[in-house]
Amino acid sequence: xxxxxxxxxxxxxxxxxxxxxxxxxxxxxxxxxxxxxxxxxxxxxxxxxxxxxxxxxxxxxxxxxxxxxxxxxxxxxxxxxxxxxxxxxxxxxxxxxxxxxxxxxxxxxxxxxxxxxxxxxxxxxxxxxxxxxxxxxxxxxxxxxxxxxxxxxxxxxxxxxxxxxxxxxxxxxxxxxxxxxxxxxxxxxxxxxxxxxxxxxxxxxxxxxxxxxxxxxxxxxxxxxxxxxxxxxxxxxxxxxxxxxxxxxxxxxxxxxxxxxxxxxxxxxxxxxxxxxxxxxxxxxxxxxxxxxxxxxxxxxxxxxxxxxxxxxxxxxxxxxxxxxxxxxxxxxxxxxxxxxxxxxxxxxxxxxxxxxxxxxxxxxxxxxxxxxxxxxxxxxxxxxxxxxxxxxxxxx
Ligand code: AMP
Ligand code: MG
Numbered sequence: 368x369x370x371x372x373x374x375x376x377x378x379x380x381x382x383x384x385x386x387x388x389x390x391x392x393x394x395x396x397x398x399x400x401x402x403x404x405x406x407x408x409x410x411x412x413x414x415x416x417x418x419x420x421x422x423x424x425x426x427x428x429x430x431x432x433x434x435x436x437x438x439x440x441x442x443x444x445x446x447x448x449x450x451x452x453x454x455x456x457x458x459x460x461x462x463x464x465x466x467x468x469x470x471x472x473x474x475x476x477x478x479x480x481x482x483x484x485x486x487x488x489x490x491x492x493x494x495x496x497x498x499x500x501x502x503x504x505x506x507x508x509x510x511x512x513x514x515x516x517x518x519x520x521x522x523x524x525x526x527x528x529x530x531x532x533x534x535x536x537x538x539x540x541x542x543x544x545x546x547x548x549x550x551x552x553x554x555x556x557x558x559x560x561x562x563x564x565x566x567x568x569x570x571x572x573x574x575x576x577x578x579x580x581x582x583x584x585x586x587x588x589x590x591x592x593x594x595x596x597x598x599x600x601x602x603x604x605x606x607x608x609x610x611x612x613x614x615x616x617x618x619x620x621x622x623x624x625x626x627x628x629x630x631x632x633x634x635x636x637x638x639x640x641x642x643x644x645x646x647x648x649x650x651x652x653x654x655x656x657x658x659x660x661x662x663x664x665x666x667x668x669x670x671x672x673x674x675x676x677x678x679x680x681x682x683x684x685x686x687x688x689x690x691x692x693x694x695x696x697x698x699x700x701x702x703x704x705x706x707x708x709x710x711x712x713x714x715x716x717x718x719x720x721x722x723x724x725x726x727x728x729x730x731x732x733x734x735x736x737x738x739x740x741x742x743x744x745x746x747x748x749x750x751x752x753x754x755x756x757x758x759x760x761x762x763x764x
Contacts, residue, residue, distance in 0.1 A: 370639040373674070373709040373748070377691060379636050380650060380675050384657060384682040391539040391685045398528060401520050401536035405581065405685040408537045410514040410528060415504035419467040424499040427459040427481060427488055428472035431496040437489035444469060459488050468500050475499035517687030519581065539685030544582040545604035546573045549590040549597060549615040549624060550663060568734060569613040569661075569668045576672045582609070582680040592621035601627050605654045608683050611676055614663025616647045624660045628653055641748060643708045644731035645671040657683070666731035670711045670743060673762055693745050693760040696723035702744070702759065703752040710748075713740035714761060723761055740764060 371379060393407040422428065428450075429438060438459040444450040446465035454460055454471035462468070462475060473496045481490045507513050514520075514527050520536075528536055548570045554560050555567060567589055574584035585607055590597040592615065601624075604610035615624035616638070625638065633653035638660075640648045644667035649660030659676045661668045678689040699722050704710050713726045713736050725744055728736035745760040746753075753759055 369635075369637045370641065371637045373640060373642050376637055376640040376642075376648075376650070377675060377678065380678050381682065381689065383636055383650075383652070384679050387652065387657075388683055391542065391683070393537050394540055395535050395537050398525065398534055398536055401528065401538050402522065402525050403581065404520055404536075404538035404541075406514055406516055406518045406520055406524070406536065407539045407685060409512050409516045410531060410533065412507040412509050412511045412513050413531045414509050416506040416508075416530070417501055417503060420503050421501045422462045422464060422466050422468055422475045422499060423501050424475050424477045425464050426462060426475050426477040426479075426499065427490075428454055428462040428468050428475050429459045430454060430456055430472060431474040431494040431498075433457050433459075434474065434476070434494040435491045437487055440483075440486050440488050473497065473500070515687065517685055519681070519686055541581055541583045542608035542680060542683040543585055544577045544609045544611060544680060545585045545587055545607035546570050546577070546611050546613075547587045547590055547600050547604045548613045548663075549592065551592045551621070553589045553614070555589075568665055569663065572665065572669055573611055573613065573661075573672060576669070576677070577611070577680055580677050580680040581684045581686075590615075592623060594623055594627060597623050598627045598630065601631065601658075605631070605656045605658070608656065609676075609679055610656060610658040611672070612649075612658065612660045613668045614661075616649050616660040616662055618647070625649060628658065628660070633658070640671075640675075641708050642670075642674075643710045645711075646708070648675070650675065664731035665734050666711075666713070666737055669737065670762070673743075673764075674711075693762055695758040696721055696742075696761055698722075698753050698755055698757050698759050699724045700755050701753060702746070704746045706748055706751045708748055710746040711743040711762060712746070713737050714742045714744045715740060716742045716761065716763075723759065 441458050443461040444466045445463040449467050450469035454469050460469045476490050476492050480492050481488050548567050552564050553567045554564045570586045577584040587600050590600045615622045631653045633651045635651040638649045645662050647662050648671050661671045681689040715724050726736050743762040
């Protein structure tokens with residue numbers, strides 16, 4: 368069917384979901400419960416920020432034209448107060464950080480740059496009108512947009528909502544995400560597997576990945592490699608806002624996921640991406656819901672969620688956009704790969720965050736190596752080799 372490069376596949380996920388998503392429901396929650404949720408209405412400044420010109424240093428508020436010189440200290444103003452009078456030529460008002468700048472003053476001289484003797488203060492600082500003053504409305508004018516709808520609220524966003532007096536916040540409902548692992552060899556986590564069986568780790572890692580991006584995971588029972596059982600569970604999964612399948616999308620005799628979805632009338636946008644791990648990867652829509660058929664090897668499932676399905680979870684949750692940020696780090700050792708595919712490999716990022724080392728591994732079923740990693744190297748498809756010290760992109764975990 369259709370094979371896409373990594374960037375094209377990602378752009379396809381974003382454009383399809385943005386074009387076809389339904390507007391999520393809106394709920395109003397207390398301020399602290401809005402953390403990590405997606406804001407459903409734009410927030411505007413309820414007044415000027417700052418509401419008055421404020422000092423950003425401890426020191427003396429003066430007329431710039433009096434500098435340098437020796438000035439009369441006529442009073443004091445601190446944060447939480449206001450100076451009733453006005454500062455004239457040759458005068459100074461002692462001022463604390465955050466206090467409103469008195470009338471007449473247009474510069475603040477830092478206390479470190481002054482000599483105080485009784486009611487006189489002298490400084491050699493030159494005139495610099497505006498220095499150490501944060502003017503009224505410099506941060507935001509009353510009525511200006513300060514947080515856009517569709518923003519996932521960080522602690523700084525919560526601070527902005529607190530600043531503007533929002534004790535409750537409209538946020539989008541979290542999207543429900545069905546998680547359906549497939550495979551006759553997959554047994555529940557609390558089972559004792561026979562030698563040819565594997566515990567279902569993918570449903571667990573996906574549930575964590577979904578929840579971290581604001582979705583409500585709904586883990587379904589494992590689908591046997593049997594057409595009607597898989598179909599029954601896929602139909603159930605399509606009742607959620609998004610369906611994530613793991614396994615059953617390769618070319619094997621018992622890889623039934625695509626057939627089942629086709630029989631349910633699915634539209635397929637791609638079913639192969641030039642990445643490793645994760646080449647066989649299905650993205651489409653059936654019964655009005657998006658689905659991903661993620662390859663079953665644990666590393667493939669994890670990586671393909673992060674680079675593709677995550678965007679669908681976030682956009683269905685009302686986020687205005689879902690950029691994939693792959694920062695750069697310097698390799699601690701040479702690295703080479705076979706060009707043609709964007710390749711993701713488990714890696715360790717140094718504590719200083721600037722250096723990265725690939726972790727030796729046995730391939731995409733190697734969960735012990737994945738559990739040691741804190742990042743995946745992302746090797747570009749058109750570069751065969753890197754030297755120690757070269758920059759390479761990575762996917763943070
Ligand atoms: P598949 O994509 O169905 O061919 O699965 C590839 C391999 O991934 C299987 O042989 C299993 O080793 C592994 N696998 C599939 N599903 C899971 C799962 N839910 N949890 C852990 N490993 C899985
Ligand atoms: Mg399978």
